[in-house]
Amino acid sequence: MRSNNTLKLIVTLSVIILLFAGIYFYEQSQSLSGPGEFELVIANENEEILHQETLAFDEGMSLYDVLRTHFALTCASNTYDPDPTCSASFRFFVNGSTIDGKIILGIEGETFEVMTDWDRTYLAIEVYQNGSYRLTTKGVNGYTLKDGERIRIIVTKVSGW
């Protein structure tokens, strides 16, 4: 009985250590890199490119920080209405911890503007990999920018509309 409990204890500690080690190394691999540059493509729902530019980012900057620096953003308020002040935050679970993230509804540059309403359309963030765009698994605050990659923000219809 005692040896069985000892074995349980050893297995439990091993599993917990492995879990935390896994989360630690995963977080390390996902930590913000930089400084660097990435190519930003903004497209409408027909995949027509409205804007294309190479942007620089510093260490610790999120995609949201970079977009905020270069464009006028419209974010979602707590009721998902357009909010140009981007004051509302949404709590997301990213890399084992929660972050206060933003939801971007619209982006306005000098020569273009995209706007979504969250109900029928939204801005999807995609990364170019192996010859095609792949949806990122994280939002504008949680996505880890990598030097030299291409990111496309595209107006996307919500399923069913």
Next chain:
Amino acid sequence: MVEMGIKTKHVKDVALIAVLAAVLFAQQIALSFIPNVSFTAFLIILYTRLLGFKKTTMIVVVHVIATNLLSPFGPVLPLHIPSMLIGWILIPVLLSTVFKNLNSVWGLSLFGFFFGFVYGWMFIPVSVFLLDIPFMEYFLMDLIFELIMGISNFLAILWLYEPMHKFLSHQLHKYYQ
């Protein structure tokens, strides 16, 4: 006299199902601030081994309805309710068929660990085919949550199954006397 006995047993069964479903619901709500950590799989495994397939399935049905109607955090997407129901019912189904003879605590712990992944996969068809979420992105993002659920199931069963089985079987014996 015999008929009275059967009726009394049925009343006791109904009361027991309600109480055990309430326990299942309460612990899930109490632990819902930690993503994918709960004693739900452990309790359903315990119920299956003590009460059998039918009663456990009824407890699961009550639990899923209660979670979706009464949770202070709001219901899950209605489209996900069948996935949730099938996912939890899979435990009594598997433990009454394929793993009928699985009774050791280590075996059940491993079952709980792998079930953490299987439960997560139950939500893939609706997410991919009806909500248009890309399969690979969904699969990869969910793996960490499935791992957390698997480990919490494993540890809960490893440490609590034997004492709770002993305690509850004793209580059930007294209850049906």
